[in-house]
Amino acid sequence: MVTIYDIAKKANVSAMTVSKVINNTGKISDKTRAKVKQIMEEMNYVPNSMARGLVTQETKILSLLIPDITNPFFTTVARGAEDAAMRLGYKLLFGNSDESLAKEKEYVDMVLSTRVDGVLFSAASDESGPHLQTLRRHGIPFVLLDREVPGVESDTVSGDNKEGARKLVEHLIALGHRRIALVNGSLAVSTARERLAGYKDALKLNDIPLDENLVLEMNYKYFGDGEALDKLLRLDSPPTAVFAGNNFIALGLIRKLRERGIRVPEDMSVVCFDELDVSVLDPFFTVVSQPAYQFGEMGVRLLVERIKGTTTPEWKKIMLPSELIVRSSSAAPGGNK
Amino acid sequence: MVTIYDIAKKANVSAMTVSKVINNTGKISDKTRAKVKQIMEEMNYVPNSMARGLVTQETKILSLLIPDITNPFFTTVARGAEDAAMRLGYKLLFGNSDESLAKEKEYVDMVLSTRVDGVLFSAASDESGPHLQTLRRHGIPFVLLDREVPGVESDTVSGDNKEGARKLVEHLIALGHRRIALVNGSLAVSTARERLAGYKDALKLNDIPLDENLVLEMNYKYFGDGEALDKLLRLDSPPTAVFAGNNFIALGLIRKLRERGIRVPEDMSVVCFDELDVSVLDPFFTVVSQPAYQFGEMGVRLLVERIKGTTTPEWKKIMLPSELIVRSSSAAPGGNK
DNA sequence: CTGTTAGCGCATTCAA
DNA sequence: TTGAATGCGCTAACAG
Numbered sequence: 001m002v003t004i005y006d007i008a009k010k011a012n013v014s015a016m017t018v019s020k021v022i023n024n025t026g027k028i029s030d031k032t033r034a035k036v037k038q039i040m041e042e043m044n045y046v047p048n049s050m051a052r053g054l055v056t057q058e059t060k061i062l063s064l065l066i067p068d069i070t071n072p073f074f075t076t077v078a079r080g081a082e083d084a085a086m087r088l089g090y091k092l093l094f095g096n097s098d099e100s101l102a103k104e105k106e107y108v109d110m111v112l113s114t115r116v117d118g119v120l121f122s123a124a125s126d127e128s129g130p131h132l133q134t135l136r137r138h139g140i141p142f143v144l145l146d147r148e149v150p151g152v153e154s155d156t157v158s159g160d161n162k163e164g165a166r167k168l169v170e171h172l173i174a175l176g177h178r179r180i181a182l183v184n185g186s187l188a189v190s191t192a193r194e195r196l197a198g199y200k201d202a203l204k205l206n207d208i209p210l211d212e213n214l215v216l217e218m219n220y221k222y223f224g225d226g227e228a229l230d231k232l233l234r235l236d237s238p239p240t241a242v243f244a245g246n247n248f249i250a251l252g253l254i255r256k257l258r259e260r261g262i263r264v265p266e267d268m269s270v271v272c273f274d275e276l277d278v279s280v281l282d283p284f285f286t287v288v289s290q291p292a293y294q295f296g297e298m299g300v301r302l303l304v305e306r307i308k309g310t311t312t313p314e315w316k317k318i319m320l321p322s323e324l325i326v327r328s329s330s331a332a333p334g335g336n337k
Numbered sequence: 338m339v340t341i342y343d344i345a346k347k348a349n350v351s352a353m354t355v356s357k358v359i360n361n362t363g364k365i366s367d368k369t370r371a372k373v374k375q376i377m378e379e380m381n382y383v384p385n386s387m388a389r390g391l392v393t394q395e396t397k398i399l400s401l402l403i404p405d406i407t408n409p410f411f412t413t414v415a416r417g418a419e420d421a422a423m424r425l426g427y428k429l430l431f432g433n434s435d436e437s438l439a440k441e442k443e444y445v446d447m448v449l450s451t452r453v454d455g456v457l458f459s460a461a462s463d464e465s466g467p468h469l470q471t472l473r474r475h476g477i478p479f480v481l482l483d484r485e486v487p488g489v490e491s492d493t494v495s496g497d498n499k500e501g502a503r504k505l506v507e508h509l510i511a512l513g514h515r516r517i518a519l520v521n522g523s524l525a526v527s528t529a530r531e532r533l534a535g536y537k538d539a540l541k542l543n544d545i546p547l548d549e550n551l552v553l554e555m556n557y558k559y560f561g562d563g564e565a566l567d568k569l570l571r572l573d574s575p576p577t578a579v580f581a582g583n584n585f586i587a588l589g590l591i592r593k594l595r596e597r598g599i600r601v602p603e604d605m606s607v608v609c610f611d612e613l614d615v616s617v618l619d620p621f622f623t624v625v626s627q628p629a630y631q632f633g634e635m636g637v638r639l640l641v642e643r644i645k646g647t648t649t650p651e652w653k654k655i656m657l658p659s660e661l662i663v664r665s666s667s668a669a670p671g672g673n674k
Numbered sequence: 675c676t677g678t679t680a681g682c683g684c685a686t687t688c689a690a
Numbered sequence: 691t692t693g694a695a696t697g698c699g700c701t702a703a704c705a706g
Contacts, residue, residue, distance in 0.1 A: 003699055014677045019701060027675050044474060046449040050387040050396070051699030054682045059387070061451075069416060072614070075407055082406075082433055091447055094431040096419055110428055112383040114398075137381060276614075340683055351693045356685060364691050388683030391698045 002045045011039050022047060053115065061091045062303060063111045064120045064296075065104065066145075068221055069096040071248060073274045073292050074122070077145065080296025081120055088304050090117070097124045099221050101131075108134055116140065118303045120296070123147045125188040141306040143299045148190040155302045157295055157318045161191050161273070164288035164322035165198025165243070166205075168271050171286065171324060172241045173206050176332045177269065180208075181232050181239035183249055185220035192217075192245055195273060199243060214239055223252020226259070233260070240333040244272035250285060251276065254329075265331035273322075286330040288322045295320060339382045348376050359384060390452065398428045399640060400448045401457045401633075402441065403482075405558055406433040408585060410611045410629050411459070414482065417633025418457055425641050427454070434461045436558050438468075445471055453477065455640045457633070460484045462525040478643040480636045485527040492639045492653045494632055498528050498610070501625035501659035502535025502580070503542075505608045508623065508661060509578045510543050513669045514606065517545075518569050518576035520586055522557035529554075529582055532610060536580060551576055560589020563596070570597070577670040581609035587622060588613065591666075602668035610659075623667040625659045632657060 004018040011018070013032060020026040021036040028036075039045075053059045064081050066074040078094065085092045093116060095107035104124045108131045111119055119135060119142040121128075132152045135142050144156040172180050182199045185192035196215070203210055213235055216228050232239055244250035250272035257264060264270050271286040298318055305311040341355040348355070350369060357363040358373045365373075376382075390396045401418050403411040415431065422429045430453060432444035441461045445468045448456055456472060456479040458465075469489045472479050481493040509517050519536045522529035533552070540547055550572055553565050569576055581587035587609035594601060601607050608623040635655055642648040 001699090004701095005699080015699090016677055016701080017675090020676085023701080025701090029675060032675085044471075046446070046475065048391075048452060048699055049450045050390045050452055051682090052701075053387045054385075054391060054684090054699080055701045057682075069419075070409070070412055072407070075412060078431075079406060079433070082431075086443070091430065091451065093428065094415075094419075096416070106423070109383070113386045114428065115385060115387060134381075138383065338683085342683080352684080353686095353693055354691090357692090360685080362685090366691065369691085385683055388698090389685075391683080391700090392685045394698080 001048070002043045003048075004045075007036060007039050007043060007045055010043070011036050057115075058117050059115050060089060061093050061114065061116045062118050062120065062300065063093045063095060063107075063114070063116045065095040065097055065107055065111075066122045067097050067099045067124050069094070071220075071246075071274075072276065073247065073290070076292035077122070077296040077299075080293035080298075081300050082296070084297040084300035088300065090300070090304070099124050099219070101125065101127055104128060104131055111135070111140070112138055118142060118307045120145050120299045120303060123149045123189075125186065126150055126190070127188065141303060143303045143306070145295055145299045146191065150190075153315055155306060155316045155318075157299045157302065157320065159191070159290040159295070159320050160322050161194035162198040162201065164273060164290070164324075165195040166202045167198075167322070167324045168243055168273070168286075168288050169199050169202035170206070171326060172243070172269060172271065172330060173202065173208070175241075175269065175330060177239075177241040178208055179211075179214065179237055179239040179241070181214040181216065181242045182245070183216045183218060183228065183232075183242055183253060184245035185218065185249065187217055189220070191273075192220075195243075195245055218245075218249065220246045220248060223249060223256070226256035229253065229256050229260075233262075239268070241269035241271070241330065244270060247272055247274040247276045247285075247287070250287075265329055266334070269330040269333075271330050284327055284329050286327045287325050289325050290322050291320050338385070339380045340385070341382075344373060344376050344380060344382055347380070348373050394452075395454050396452050397426060398430050398451065398453045399455050399457060399637065400430045400432060400444075400451070400453045402432040402434055402444055402448075403459045404434050404436045404461050406431070408557075408583075408611075409614045410584065410627070413629035414459075414633040414636075417630035417635075418637050419633070421634040421637035425637065427637070427641070436461050436556070438462065438464055441465060441468055448472070448477070449475055455479060455644045457482050457636045457640060460486045460526075462523065463487055463527070464525065478640060480640045480643070482632055482636045483528065487527075490652055492643060492655075494636045494639065494655045494657065496528070496627040496632070496657050497659050498531035499535040499538065501610060501627070501661075502532040503539045504535075504659070504661045505580055505610070505623075505625050506536050506539035507543070508663065509580070509606060509608060509667060510539065510545070512578075512606065512667060514576075514578040515545055516548075516551065516574055516576045516578070518551040518553065518579045519582070520553045520555060520565065520569075520579055520590060521582035522555065522586070524554055526557070528610075529557075532580075532582055555582075555586065557583045557585060560586060560593070563593035566590065566593050566597075570599075576605070578606035578608070578667065581607060584609055584611040584613045584622075584624070587624075601666050603671070606667040606670075608667050621664055621666050623664045624662050626662050627659050628657050 004015045007018045008015040097104035121142045122145040273288050275289050341352045344355045345352040419429050434441035458479045459482040610625050612626050
């Protein structure tokens with residue numbers, strides 16, 4: 001492997017001079033600089049970032065830990081983070097926890113030994129607290145993305161889940177629905193709790209009593225066999241609309257509704273949180289859309305500020321707005337717009 | 338930061354003994370081992386992989402370079418690669434070239450300085466050759482994924498593009514279509530060339546003359562404004578079916594067809610290469626499906642064998658089968674099944 | 675403007 | 691079974 005010493009020897013200078021040329025530090029004569037640069041070219045020199053990292057105590061690597069790489073929301077977050085990191089001179093080490101605490105722990109260990117400069121962390125659940133404390137104990141800055149973790153203070157970038165949920169439900173109410181079900185993600189995830197709160201708010205604001213039978217807790221990733229849906233349909237007074245906790249729940253829901261011959265929106269309105277790729281093909285779902293790309297971008301920005309110390313000590317809390325997009329999966333009960 | 342020296346001091350042994358305990362090398366008494374391990378726990382010791390890498394000359398990091406992280410095909414490849422890498426004790430550094438040679442070059446430089454142990458490379462185009470030669474010059478093993486690059490010999494994992502395309506087109510022919518258009522990706526990408534070859538094969542096998550007017554070259558990522566489609570529709574004898582080069586082209590195509598009031602499959606059949614997430618919601622597209630997860634998995638396996646030298650010198654060429662899945666976007670001309 | 679010294683944290687080699 | 695010496699490739703701090 002070509003090292004700065006190989007370059008130095010060929011250029012008749014010291015290794016230190018080469019290092020200075022590489023890093024643009026110190027004073028170097030133009031002539032020396034040009035010569036060194038030329039020889040670096042000739043010899044295909046590439047700095048060894050491990051050696052450098054050992055000295056400088058930084059890797060210029062950020063880690064992005066997301067719960068589900070197949071979900072377009074998180075894919076878009078990743079794109080935003082990647083672009084921002086690249087721009088700021090950082091590499092991105094991806095991790096996919098699959099909503100699993102065990103996998104998340106493996107990644108935390110990896111992150112620790114890799115000595116990444118910081119972590120963008122979208123927690124698998126409330127139980128992720130210990131993982132974050134491990135990071136903190138080791139002095140690794142992190143920014144919480146999308147999901148808050150109780151008992152953990154830090155910089156955060158999150159969406160306005162409560163407000164978004166409220167908008168979605170009030171949209172349904174405005175259409176004339178009174179029996180509105182919520183099929184939610186696990187309440188061990190902060191976003192699910194906030195969406196539930198928004199749901200309740202909307203009902204209260206419109207004097208609709210809360211019916212616990214209409215509120216289901218599932219998870220964001222797998223919809224299951226439809227048993228939960230059947231329970232809703234068997235109620236004496238079944239819902240005329242469903243608010244799905246996220247995009248994947250909505251997808252599962254639609255599929256099960258189709259299997260049962262229930263039309264959307266004629267027989268049942270369905271709305272959800274987060275965009276679906278499907279909407280490219282067929283603008284169908286009424287959703288609350290979050291600026292996923294910006295989640296990643298802002299997260300990286302906050303993280304790098306924290307790493308470099310170019311920010312004030314208090315934690316920054318960024319809340320990104322969510323936007324109601326009405327499409328054709330919601331209609332008045334009975335299917336009339 | 339806690340180092341092996343801190344552990345050594347507290348355990349009244351030498352740093353070397355600690356190192357041996359960590360790596361399970363050499364002979365260590367059970368008593369010493371237990372004591373060292375306990376103190377490592379107490380002090381929250383985590384090995385510094387940079388320091389280790391500097392000595393061992395390996396990082397245990399693989400890099401995965403894909404052209405489009407938003408395409409579910411590549412997302413699934415990533416999942417397969419991630420799982421396999423994890424299993425084999427490697428980390429995965431993702432890169433997203435966005436089908437851009439410039440971005441790809443940036444990633445190659447990054448990969449070089451990070452001293453990753455190997456690269457899974459899905460080339461942006463035929464022009465990626467120099468990037469691969471750079472990797473080879475630096476002695477970094479790589480496996481080509483999905484796309485071959487002319488003039489570059491290496492291990493590869495690819496799909497059976499020609500055969501897949503043939504199956505898709507013969508399916509259309511069997512339905513009664515004779516005017517079949519191909520809206521393809523850039524011919525600077527090997528998969529597009531092979532899909533074209535399969536298209537031609539199918540026509541020839543069925544004595545249908547090739548009409549160059551029916552063959553369009555676009556790209557895999559952006560469908561554009563529909564001008565290309567209009568050109569097809571304005572032909573004296575327009576196509577009754579379109580074979581889209583990949584999933585995103587199919588999506589764009591469908592959208593533009595809808596805008597023009599052309600129904601699928603009644604007025605126009607559309608089939609494509611690669612699955613779409615949409616199919617979860619609504620099994621609609623007739624596709625040739627490739628085992629994306631296995632692309633990643635097999636790629637990592639080949640790569641690690643190459644890195645460890647546990648394979649024979651000749652290049653391994655793995656071709657994964659593609660499967661025709663008939664759904665409702667294809668029908669006989671006029672729309673009758 | 676340029677070079678010398680020292681050390682980042684670890685594993686390999688060899689000696690005890 | 692354990693440990694001392696050495697160096698991986700680089701840069702910070704200082705000296706010339």
